[in-house]
Amino acid sequence: MENFxxxxxxxxxxxxxxxxxxxxxxxxxxxxxxxxxxxxxxKRSGLYDQVTGLLKKADKxxxxxxxxxxxxxxxxxxxxxxxxRRESVDFILAVGGGSVLDCSKAIAAGTFHxxxxxxxxxxxxxxxxxxxxxGTVLTMPATGSEMNSTTVVSDWENNRKRGYGNVLLFPRxxxxxxRLTMTMPREQVVYGAIxxxxxxxxxxxxxxDDDNLSDELAEALLxxxxxxxxxxxxxxxxxxxxxxxxxxxxxxxxxxxxxxKEEDWQSHQIEHALSxxxxxxxxxxxxxxxxxxxxxxxxxxxxKLARYAVRVWEIDPAGKSEEELALAGLKAMxxxxxxxxxxxxxxxxxxxxxxIGNLIDSINLFPAGYRSLDRDDVRxxxxxxx
Ligand code: NZQ
Ligand code: ZN
Numbered sequence: 458m459e460n461f462x463x464x465x466x467x468x469x470x471x472x473x474x475x476x477x478x479x480x481x482x483x484x485x486x487x488x489x490x491x492x493x494x495x496x497x498x499x500k501r502s503g504l505y506d507q508v509t510g511l512l513k514k515a516d517k518x519x520x521x522x523x524x525x526x527x528x529x530x531x532x533x534x535x536x537x538x539x540x541x542r543r544e545s546v547d548f549i550l551a552v553g554g555g556s557v558l559d560c561s562k563a564i565a566a567g568t569f570h571x572x573x574x575x576x577x578x579x580x581x582x583x584x585x586x587x588x589x590x591x592g593t594v595l596t597m598p599a600t601g602s603e604m605n606s607t608t609v610v611s612d613w614e615n616n617r618k619r620g621y622g623n624v625l626l627f628p629r630x631x632x633x634x635x636r637l638t639m640t641m642p643r644e645q646v647v648y649g650a651i652x653x654x655x656x657x658x659x660x661x662x663x664x665x666d667d668d669n670l671s672d673e674l675a676e677a678l679l680x681x682x683x684x685x686x687x688x689x690x691x692x693x694x695x696x697x698x699x700x701x702x703x704x705x706x707x708x709x710x711x712x713x714x715x716x717x718k719e720e721d722w723q724s725h726q727i728e729h730a731l732s733x734x735x736x737x738x739x740x741x742x743x744x745x746x747x748x749x750x751x752x753x754x755x756x757x758x759x760x761k762l763a764r765y766a767v768r769v770w771e772i773d774p775a776g777k778s779e780e781e782l783a784l785a786g787l788k789a790m791x792x793x794x795x796x797x798x799x800x801x802x803x804x805x806x807x808x809x810x811x812x813i814g815n816l817i818d819s820i821n822l823f824p825a826g827y828r829s830l831d832r833d834d835v836r837x838x839x840x841x842x843x
Contacts, residue, residue: 463713466629479512479515484515486548486590489547490546491540491589492509493549494525522564527554527556537563538568541564546568549564550593551594555597555601555602563579565588570583578621591628594634598638598706599706600652600710601711604710606626607621607710611733619729633704635700638699643690643798661765662761663718663720663721665719671718674713678705678714685699685705686797719826723825731806731808735806737807745842746838749838752841761827762782766785766789810843
């Protein structure tokens with residue numbers, strides 16, 4: 458295996474009833490807490506009342522930042538930074554999906570940063586040496602943000618979506634109660650699962666391909682996500698399936714699968730342009746882009762696509778060439794995405810073919826994976842997606 462360094466300090470509290478641990482988890486931190494949440498799902502589900510009750514029990518002084526939108530925008534972050542500075546907030550508690558978590562991380566990073574958080578950190582990659590500590594209560598399994606140090610934010614005015622990472626942004630703890638995900642609409646369950654699958658792909662479909670545990674873990678995860686997504690879509694209240702999906706999401710992007718791998722992330726870069734222009738759900742964009750990107754690079758990725766077909770889809774390799782297996786794996790993937798109701802074309806999510814030029818202009822490309830893409834490649838992939 459290649460050399461690596463692994464460090465993940467996030468404490469995970471997984472399972473039914475773990476929310477009750479919140480007051481105990483908050484003991485080491487100061488009294489002033491900024492509670493960050495989204496557009497109202499936590500109020501409808503009753504989670505808001507539970508969390509505020511627990512914060513009261515913990516004797517915390519609570520400030521609120523509400524209305525964090527999917528694909529969180531810079532203006533929400535500025536709002537949160539302003540509260541943290543004005544009130545000298547000691548701790549940020551993010552309650553929601555990946556967007557709420559990412560917005561909270563951006564606030565945590567931006568509060569002590571003297572310059573503009575967007576320009577300096579997201580666009581220019583400056584390092585931070587201090588951040589407000591944060592914890593999370595996750596309501597939607599998808600991004601892995603609950604156990605990683607990444608945050609993704611959009612500048613809607615200029616149609617740019619960018620990520621930022623720093624070790625100080627790992628949540629101090631994340632509470633993962635599968636029952637809190639039961640209120641998710643069916644399509645969000647699908648988008649979340651596609652995001653997880655895409656995270657696994659970004660790490661799995663990349664060199665090196667020597668024998669390594671990371672690839673075997675990736676295959677196990679891909680099988681587990683499929684089985685438990687199917688069970689969840691048959692019965693959205695299947696606790697066993699929803700709990701597996703929740704842990705799948707965390708495992709897909711907590712750093713374990715990337716060990717010894719170069720990684721790719723070009724599908725994510727392309728998708729970020731789609732949601733930066735059209736505000737579509739991240740998982741919906743990935744369902745369109747990722748299969749087409751893998752089809753486009755099928756020659757360079759042939760050996761791995763063939764292995765994927767056999768190990769994940771259990772396609773019988775007898776009598777088949779590597780190329781035939783690779784194509785069978787790609788077909789199985791696309792058929793499955795169609796079967797679960799994921800979008801397949803830009804038109805399915807309301808993006809006109811004429812938008813491709815603008816999309817390409819806002820993509821942040823870097824060399825990666827089995828084949829580094831240039832703008833013409835991206836154009837060809839997006840044309841496959843029309
Ligand atoms: O806003 P509320 O009312 O809470 O509703 C949300 C939102 O409308 C709803 N929802 C979440 N949990 C729910 C629920 N509705 C009912 N019951 C529940 N239990 O679902 C909608 C989508 O939520 P959102 O947080 O936007 O989804 P997701 O978790 O997919 O996050 C997407 C964002 O994360 C970024 C994406 O680019 C996108 O901006 N990513 C973050 C990553 C990271 N930090 O590592 C990596 C990813 O690749 C990704 O880029
Ligand atoms: Zn993603």
